[in-house]
Amino acid sequence: xxxxxxxxxxxxxxxxxxxxxxxxxxxxxxxxxxxxxxxxxxxxxxxxxxxxxxxxxxxxxxxxxxxxxxxxxxxxxxxxxxxxxxxxxxxxxxxxxxxxxxxxxxxxxxxxxxxxxxxxxxxxxxxxxxxxxxxxxxxxxxxxxxxxxxxxxxxxxxxxxxxxxxxxxxxxxxxxxxxxxxxxxxxxxxxxxxxxxxxxxxxxxxxxxxxxxxxxxxxxxxxxxxxxxxxxxxxxxxxxxxxxxxxxxxxxxxxxxxxxxxxxxxxxxxxxxxxxxxxxxxxxxxxxxxxxxxxxxxxxxxxxxxxxxxxxxxxxxxxxxxxxxxxxxxxxxxxxxxxx
Amino acid sequence: xxxxxxxxxxxxxxxxxxxxxxxxxxxxxxxxxxxxxxxxxxxxxxxxxxxxxxxxxxxxxxxxxxxxxxxxxxxxxxxxxxxxxxxxxxxxxxxxxxxxxxxxxxxxxxxxxxxxxxxxxxxxxxxxxxxxxxxxxxxxxxxxxxxxxxxxxxxxxxxxxxxxxxxxxxxxxxxxxxxxxxxxxxxxxxxxxxxxxxxxxxxxxxxxxxxxxxxxxxxxxxxxxxxxxxxxxxxxxxxxxxxxxxxxxxxxxxxxxxxxxxxxxxxxxxxxxxxxxxxxxxxxxxxxxxxxxxxxxxxxxxxxxxxxxxxxxxxxxxxxxxxxxxxxxxxxxxxxxxxxxxxxxxxxxxxxxxxxxxxxxxxxxxxxxxxxxxxxxxxxxxxxxxxxxxxxxxxxxxxxxxxxxxxxxxxxxxxxxxxxxxxxxxxxxxxxxxxxxxxxxxxxxxxxxxxxxxxxxxxxxxxxxxxxxxxxxxxxxxxxxxxxxxxxxxxxxxxxxxxxxxxxxxxxxxxxxxx
Numbered sequence: 001x002x003x004x005x006x007x008x009x010x011x012x013x014x015x016x017x018x019x020x021x022x023x024x025x026x027x028x029x030x031x032x033x034x035x036x037x038x039x040x041x042x043x044x045x046x047x048x049x050x051x052x053x054x055x056x057x058x059x060x061x062x063x064x065x066x067x068x069x070x071x072x073x074x075x076x077x078x079x080x081x082x083x084x085x086x087x088x089x090x091x092x093x094x095x096x097x098x099x100x101x102x103x104x105x106x107x108x109x110x111x112x113x114x115x116x117x118x119x120x121x122x123x124x125x126x127x128x129x130x131x132x133x134x135x136x137x138x139x140x141x142x143x144x145x146x147x148x149x150x151x152x153x154x155x156x157x158x159x160x161x162x163x164x165x166x167x168x169x170x171x172x173x174x175x176x177x178x179x180x181x182x183x184x185x186x187x188x189x190x191x192x193x194x195x196x197x198x199x200x201x202x203x204x205x206x207x208x209x210x211x212x213x214x215x216x217x218x219x220x221x222x223x224x225x226x227x228x229x230x231x232x233x234x235x236x237x238x239x240x241x242x243x244x245x246x247x248x249x250x251x252x253x254x255x256x257x258x259x260x261x262x263x264x265x266x267x268x269x270x271x272x273x274x275x276x277x278x279x280x281x282x283x284x285x286x287x288x289x290x291x292x293x294x295x296x297x298x299x300x301x302x303x304x305x306x307x308x309x310x311x312x313x314x315x316x317x318x319x320x321x322x323x324x325x326x327x328x329x330x331x332x333x334x335x336x337x338x339x340x
Numbered sequence: 341x342x343x344x345x346x347x348x349x350x351x352x353x354x355x356x357x358x359x360x361x362x363x364x365x366x367x368x369x370x371x372x373x374x375x376x377x378x379x380x381x382x383x384x385x386x387x388x389x390x391x392x393x394x395x396x397x398x399x400x401x402x403x404x405x406x407x408x409x410x411x412x413x414x415x416x417x418x419x420x421x422x423x424x425x426x427x428x429x430x431x432x433x434x435x436x437x438x439x440x441x442x443x444x445x446x447x448x449x450x451x452x453x454x455x456x457x458x459x460x461x462x463x464x465x466x467x468x469x470x471x472x473x474x475x476x477x478x479x480x481x482x483x484x485x486x487x488x489x490x491x492x493x494x495x496x497x498x499x500x501x502x503x504x505x506x507x508x509x510x511x512x513x514x515x516x517x518x519x520x521x522x523x524x525x526x527x528x529x530x531x532x533x534x535x536x537x538x539x540x541x542x543x544x545x546x547x548x549x550x551x552x553x554x555x556x557x558x559x560x561x562x563x564x565x566x567x568x569x570x571x572x573x574x575x576x577x578x579x580x581x582x583x584x585x586x587x588x589x590x591x592x593x594x595x596x597x598x599x600x601x602x603x604x605x606x607x608x609x610x611x612x613x614x615x616x617x618x619x620x621x622x623x624x625x626x627x628x629x630x631x632x633x634x635x636x637x638x639x640x641x642x643x644x645x646x647x648x649x650x651x652x653x654x655x656x657x658x659x660x661x662x663x664x665x666x667x668x669x670x671x672x673x674x675x676x677x678x679x680x681x682x683x684x685x686x687x688x689x690x691x692x693x694x695x696x697x698x699x700x701x702x703x704x705x706x707x708x709x710x711x712x713x714x715x716x717x718x719x720x721x722x723x724x725x726x727x728x729x730x731x732x733x734x735x736x737x738x739x740x741x742x743x744x745x746x747x748x749x750x751x752x753x754x755x756x757x758x759x760x761x762x763x764x765x766x767x768x769x770x771x772x773x774x775x776x777x778x779x780x781x782x783x784x785x786x787x788x789x790x791x792x793x794x795x796x797x798x799x800x801x802x803x804x805x806x807x808x809x810x811x812x813x814x815x816x817x818x819x820x821x822x823x824x825x826x827x828x829x830x831x832x833x834x835x836x837x838x839x840x841x842x843x844x845x846x847x848x849x850x851x852x853x854x855x
Binding site for chain 2: 204205206207208210211213214216217218220221222223224225226227280284285
């Protein structure tokens with residue numbers, strides 16, 4: 001796609017231009033793949049091309065899509081956060097534990113009110129982000145290993161507080177995001193869509209958004225330009241933690257309980273979606289629109305694999321293979337500047 | 341000299357754009373700068389020269405607020421310099437265009453001009469149309485031309501420099517430091533850069549120009565400051581100071597420039613009869629090289645000259661095996677090399693010094709000893725085991741042979757000066773006792789004394805029968821060659837025997853009608 005665009009510009013300007021056109025098209029390289037997936041899906045099953053199924057697909061991927069925003073921000077700033085998926089479990093688990101009156105199922109017996117509990121849920125996300133940011137920015141530890149350790153630690157804490165039990169019977173306010181509908185569309189879809197809009201505009205049109213790109217692209221140059229590199233990077237980790245806590249709340253609402261393994265393995269799909277959507281693992285490149293196409297492609301694929309009655313034990317293998325193929329396609333169509 | 345010095349050191353003169361008084365800076369045991377005083381007046385363009393390690397980088401760091409001196413004062417635009425914690429204020433007074441790019445690759449040219457200072461509406465919301473217009477305006481005001489919509493990553497070196505200069509001017513500074521700006525430019529680009537510098541000077545921009553090329557400073561500078569061992573040893577108008585005098589001050593002892601006269605008079609031209617040490621036959625490299633043929637005899641030194649992009653470096657890479665040629669054969673001592681195999685080339689007797697030392701030659705995280713023995717690791721013990729004692733011994737021998745200045749064999753190679761790093765790279769290429777040594781711009785960014793030391797090492801290898809190929813467009817480097825081939829747009833265009841005339845060679849390199 002962008003390849004042809006580039007060539008046209010080339011021959012017209014007589015100079016190796018990878019200007020605006022190429023930049024804009026780079027974000028949409030996955031659109032043909034999504035269209036192809038939709039066509040394949042509608043041929044495979046009459047149940048695919050229905051409003052219900054589409055809303056279902058979107059709702060099921062809403063939590064993933066919020067995590068992808070968080071990871072994209074952090075990746076664009078040139079860092080990593082693997083621990084997001086553990087926050088998805090820990091934040092709602094802690095809140096649910098505090099709210100529970102019954103200790104027999106692993107609750108705390110405190111019976112905390114739902115609103116302070118939700119506040120605590122977000123506070124946990126923010127604190128995890130603060131700690132990650134401190135370790136990565138201040139102590140200059142490697143982001144990969146720090147957040148990997150954090151992933152293991154937080155998952156362990158989630159298991160520990162309830163002895164591995166599942167908490168349910170949660171107040172309806174706590175489940176609101178995952179159960180309610182506005183104009184016939186689940187709230188979690190609205191929330192995800194709104195967040196994409198807000199963060200997309202922020203990254204494109206706000207000074208701080210641009211400074212995230214500057215930091216990921218060339219931290220030294222950003223520092224010289226007067227950007228508070230450490231402050232912004234740290235802030236990005238905190239926002240990432242908050243978004244992960246929100247994703248946890250949405251997921252809890254949808255399944256009406258908190259499992260101690262909530263969010264487990266999500267981080268792989270988060271990375272897959274972000275990277276096939278054009279977010280560079282080396283920092284400084286990529287846009288949320290692209291990341292969103294990555295999420296949608298994965299969501300459609302998952303749905304189609306299920307509808308196509310691929311044996312449950314083979315779904316993961318098929319999924320992994322498809323992700324690999326889309327990475328290769330993204331590289332072939334996206335040109336050399338994409339560091340997929 | 342004394343009169344010139346007083347002329348340039350009127351203290352606190354309002355028209356001086358940059359001035360240092362008694363700046364000293366110490367890093368650990370070494371005194372990087374000692375009592376450095378200089379003043380650069382508005383409209384002047386000052387050259388800053390000195391050997392590697394003379395303190396130029398430290399001085400630039402002090403002048404740009406990156407390094408805080410231990411003592412002394414800095415004045416910018418006639419006023420005391422801002423506190424080190426206020427980068428924005430420094431940026432409004434001084435800027436440095438480094439060799440290393442400082443643009444943000446994924447952002448457009450327009451945005452790079454306005455990083456962290458975007459034109460905004462409301463609380464931080466960027467207006468892209470205004471930004472684009474203002475960026476074009478800045479470039480137009482200063483007569484600079486770059487497409488503002490391009491990503492910085494897609495710019496060539498010349499365009500990148502233009503954008504960095506424009507960014508500095510946009511921030512309000514009228515004092516710009518250029519750190520070896522011509523190091524990565526080719527002939528025409530250098531000429532355009534000089535023209536641009538002169539234009540900007542007319543419009544009130546003052547330059548501090550750092551270069552190893554003395555011809556250049558005579559072309560664009562009016563005065564010169566020479567640093568040696570962290571001290572200012574000369575401060576003079578260039579019209580009062582001949583090139584030899586500048587060199588003498590840099591070196592501190594009488595050393596003449598490497599020149600044609602240095603070639604031993606009894607140098608026999610090695611005969612090309614019998615099997616050549618290296619034969620390149622019908623070499624083609626897609627997009628770059630078309631049918632290049634040449635041969636080098638044992639003990640011969642051949643130069644391969646050409647512009648950047650002429651294909652000369654691609655020929656070198658094809659020989660070294662880092663690039664796979666599309667057609668043709670390369671033979672070392674009559675044995676054809678496996679195309680595109682570095683390993684095969686090394687085994688058949690190639691020593692290679694690539695162009696970009698930082699990117700391709702040294703491993704900065706490793707010690708001097710490890711870097712020196714990287715190509716001969718298999719000879720340091722049985723079955724791939726490296727015996728540390730043997731490695732140190734080998735490294736020590738190489739360090740003393742090559743006269744590398746290093747604290748110990750365990751010192752990180754990245755802590756050495758540029759010249760010494762280059763000696764280590766050359767030493768490594770020689771460690772395997774190669775039959776053919778391929779050197780690409782081997783003395784780039786290296787001071788004159790180190791240059792001579794490097795050539796002495798090459799000369800030693802040559803005397804032992806190693807054939808040498810020097811790929812370069814520096815006349816200084818080509819002067820040691822027995823023959824020079826000129827490559828132009830991927831084809832050999834001319835051949836010169838030693839003792840060539842400078843103008844003829846440059847004309848051939850530039851592709852100007854070889855008569």
